[in-house]
Amino acid sequence: MKDLVNKAREIALQALQGVVRSDGSPFIGHADAVARIVDDELGLPAECVAAVYLHEATRTNPMDLAGFPADVLTMVDGLNKIAGIKPKDTRLEAENYKKLIVQYSTDPRVAVIKIADRLEIMRSLGIFPKSAREQKILETLMLYIPLAHQLGLYNIKRELEDIYFRYADPEQYRAITNKLKATEHDRERLMTEFIEPLKQKLSDAGIKYKLKVRTKTAYSIYRKMQVQKVPFEGVFDVFAIRFIIDCEQDHKKELELCWKVFGYVTEEYEQDTKRLRDWLTTPRPNGYESLHITVKNKRGAYVEVQIRTKRMDYEAENGAAAHWAYKGIQHEQSMDRWLESVRYALEHPSEAKPEDLPEPPKQEIFVFTPTGELRILSAGASVLDFAFNIHSNVGIHCTGGLINGKAVPIKEKLKTGDTVEILTGKNQHPSRTWLDWVATSKARTKIKQELDAEERKAAKDGREILERRLKNWKLEWNDTLQMEFMKARKISTVLGLYASIAREELDVNEIKAFIQQKAEGAAETHGDLPVVDHTLNYSAGSDEIIVINAKNVKGLDYKLAKCCNPVFGDDVFGFVTRTDGIKIHRISCPNAAQLIEKYPYRIQKVVWQDTAGGGDFQVTLNITSEREQAVISQVMDVVGQFRTSLRSFNVDHNDRAGTFEISLRLLVPSNTELDKVISQISAIKHILKVKRV
Numbered sequence: 001m002k003d004l005v006n007k008a009r010e011i012a013l014q015a016l017q018g019v020v021r022s023d024g025s026p027f028i029g030h031a032d033a034v035a036r037i038v039d040d041e042l043g044l045p046a047e048c049v050a051a052v053y054l055h056e057a058t059r060t061n062p063m064d065l066a067g068f069p070a071d072v073l074t075m076v077d078g079l080n081k082i083a084g085i086k087p088k089d090t091r092l093e094a095e096n097y098k099k100l101i102v103q104y105s106t107d108p109r110v111a112v113i114k115i116a117d118r119l120e121i122m123r124s125l126g127i128f129p130k131s132a133r134e135q136k137i138l139e140t141l142m143l144y145i146p147l148a149h150q151l152g153l154y155n156i157k158r159e160l161e162d163i164y165f166r167y168a169d170p171e172q173y174r175a176i177t178n179k180l181k182a183t184e185h186d187r188e189r190l191m192t193e194f195i196e197p198l199k200q201k202l203s204d205a206g207i208k209y210k211l212k213v214r215t216k217t218a219y220s221i222y223r224k225m226q227v228q229k230v231p232f233e234g235v236f237d238v239f240a241i242r243f244i245i246d247c248e249q250d251h252k253k254e255l256e257l258c259w260k261v262f263g264y265v266t267e268e269y270e271q272d273t274k275r276l277r278d279w280l281t282t283p284r285p286n287g288y289e290s291l292h293i294t295v296k297n298k299r300g301a302y303v304e305v306q307i308r309t310k311r312m313d314y315e316a317e318n319g320a321a322a323h324w325a326y327k328g329i330q331h332e333q334s335m336d337r338w339l340e341s342v343r344y345a346l347e348h349p350s351e352a353k354p355e356d357l358p359e360p361p362k363q364e365i366f367v368f369t370p371t372g373e374l375r376i377l378s379a380g381a382s383v384l385d386f387a388f389n390i391h392s393n394v395g396i397h398c399t400g401g402l403i404n405g406k407a408v409p410i411k412e413k414l415k416t417g418d419t420v421e422i423l424t425g426k427n428q429h430p431s432r433t434w435l436d437w438v439a440t441s442k443a444r445t446k447i448k449q450e451l452d453a454e455e456r457k458a459a460k461d462g463r464e465i466l467e468r469r470l471k472n473w474k475l476e477w478n479d480t481l482q483m484e485f486m487k488a489r490k491i492s493t494v495l496g497l498y499a500s501i502a503r504e505e506l507d508v509n510e511i512k513a514f515i516q517q518k519a520e521g522a523a524e525t526h527g528d529l530p531v532v533d534h535t536l537n538y539s540a541g542s543d544e545i546i547v548i549n550a551k552n553v554k555g556l557d558y559k560l561a562k563c564c565n566p567v568f569g570d571d572v573f574g575f576v577t578r579t580d581g582i583k584i585h586r587i588s589c590p591n592a593a594q595l596i597e598k599y600p601y602r603i604q605k606v607v608w609q610d611t612a613g614g615g616d617f618q619v620t621l622n623i624t625s626e627r628e629q630a631v632i633s634q635v636m637d638v639v640g641q642f643r644t645s646l647r648s649f650n651v652d653h654n655d656r657a658g659t660f661e662i663s664l665r666l667l668v669p670s671n672t673e674l675d676k677v678i679s680q681i682s683a684i685k686h687i688l689k690v691k692r693v
Contacts (some may be wrong), residue, residue, distance in 0.1 A: 004068075005035075007068075025127075030120060033052050033123075038052055042112060044112065057331065077116075081111070081470075109426065162218055180238075188485050189614060191239070207257060213239075213242075240369045254309045254312070266293070271293055307614075364417060367386060367419070369419070380413060385439055388446050388447075389442065399425040401420055403418050404419055410650075429450070435448070458502040461498075481514070482494070572586055573585055574601070617668055618665065621664040621666065623661075624659050624687075626688065
């Protein structure tokens with residue numbers, strides 16, 4: 001294992017040659033110091049020490065590390081990702097950034113190594129310029145001190161706190177540390193005087209116990225002074241004693257012994273009853289059990305005493321009632337097992353195997369905006385989820401995105417660490433398929449709201465269209481007829497019925513024919529519905545020329561064919577169908593040759609009216625381009641220059657050809673305007689092909 005560390009250090013030595021720290025010393029000194037903390041102070045295995053050196057060697061200069069164990073490479077990858085985190089606002093987003101550090105710790109030891117790295121930085125804080133010091137002490141306070149506490153690294157946590165305090169408020173730090181030094185002899189004497197009579201009584205009672213004593217750090221004392229608004233002398237638990245009773249795990253017996261110890265203590269010393277905390281009779285919600293009392297000796301000095309059994313102490317330090325939890329540091333149950341496994345690995349390094357350590361919980365992913373703002377989304381979230389997380393209007397008009405600079409469609413899934421930029425279009429609107437592409441409740445709710453609003457608006461328009469036509473036809477349309485028609489067409493809601501009219505999915509002539517046949521009592525049917533009786537008087541092969549009104553393309557007698565989507569100005573012909581009147585096709589339609597050859601007697605001559613009537617025609621363009629990010633925004637710019645409306649915009653990647661495959665669905669007033677769009681898009685650099693579908 002020593003060879004593994006030496007090999008890793010040699011790589012770091014070469015990679016960091018000439019690199020210096022703020023004081024001009026070789027940067028390899030930082031790696032050496034962190035390695036010593038990981039090895040000597042934390043007792044982690046050689047793989048972790050090697051990861052320290054390889055992390056420093058590769059964090060800015062990626063290199064091939066073939067030959068190193070897989071778990072070492074996993075730790076290096078995690079450390080490099082954490083090093084790349086640049087908190088935009090540590091104070092506001094501390095809890096989220098702390099979660100991100102844990103998320104990057106695929107091997108749980110990564111978080112521990114990162115804390116060791118931060119400890120070395122804090123120990124060397126004096127070499128950094130003032131601006132860098134301020135950022136590092138803020139990050140340490142908000143991120144690394146709470147994380148060290150959660151991982152049970154209490155000694156490191158206390159050292160980080162005191163270094164932070166020394167730089168953040170040097171005057172208060174000096175005042176408190178000087179008072180601690182001045183009263184150190186008094187505390188030693190107090191401890192001896194306090195413990196001796198209790199030792200004897202407990203021994204005589206046959207109670208086996210372990211005693212823990214501790215003095216609060218300068219920072220902890222300062223925090224108590226701030227919260228309780230008292231001077232140094234008013235902090236009662238500067239000095240604390242904990243009795244840990246060794247007994248069988250019988251709850252009744254445990255309670256009996258704890259209260260016995262309580263009795264001996266309060267017999268010997270005066271109790272402050274206001275500061276009694278009985279978490280034996282009523283444990284805390286997280287399961288914490290202990291008895292806390294504050295007593296005063298004959299000299300008038302206050303001491304906090306904690307009484308618990310060995311089982312209670314273990315649960316408080318390692319289980320669901322861990323110290324960090326009951327102290328109010330935010331945590332989630334999903335992290336508890338992961339954190340406990342890390343603490344166990346620290347305490348039993350020879351027993352802990354990397355493959356046995358659980359990965360951190362992954363119910364969330366952490367992604368960034370282009371400005372570095374951190375956003376948290378549900379695992380499985382897409383570009384569309386991210387857009388709605390930014391703002392509802394951004395989500396509604398989202399046409400795609402850039403992930404780490406790469407163009408992707410709106411349904412692309414995100415992963416932790418991605419930087420995401422959203423592309424929008426003013427004419428973009430949600431469709432029902434969007435619901436299949438989102439994982440967050442916010443996005444799903446907003447999409448449904450927008451779809452419902454569009455459905456209601458379309459239904460209103462559809463009702464007006466139908467009422468206007470019925471008035472012209474002088475036909476009645478009552479609730480009974482409406483329900484019968486909906487049942488026959490398998491339309492579930494009235495809103496859906498009228499919205500389908502507005503979206504031209506349902507021809508009002510079918511309703512007209514339905515009403516007429518119901519009135520007549522019998523009619524020829526087509527499936528469950530009567531065949532539409534089109535009012536155009538024509539004979540097969542007639543030379544009569546139909547003039548198409550471009551403003552009202554979907555009139556009583558003809559429809560535009562969906563297979564080729566004719567646009568005003570295209571060369572077109574009419575095809576007489578059996579049930580749908582005349583379908584208008586482009587001469588260049590893929591089906592044109594077959595229709596003309598097989599059914600010449602059903603071909604109808606048609607022409608457009610002299611000028612466009614202000615209508616909009618749907619058209620789809622398929623664009624192939626080289627993989628250049630600028631192409632997408634340039635295409636969008638061209639579309640915005642002309643009298644067109646963007647209905648949808650999708651980008652797919654052709655990995656084999658190395659190209660973008662872009663699909664545009666537009667509404668255009670005429671083929672003249674469409675030709676302008678195609679011409680301008682074709683002229684864009686890196687565009688390979690533009691095809692009208």
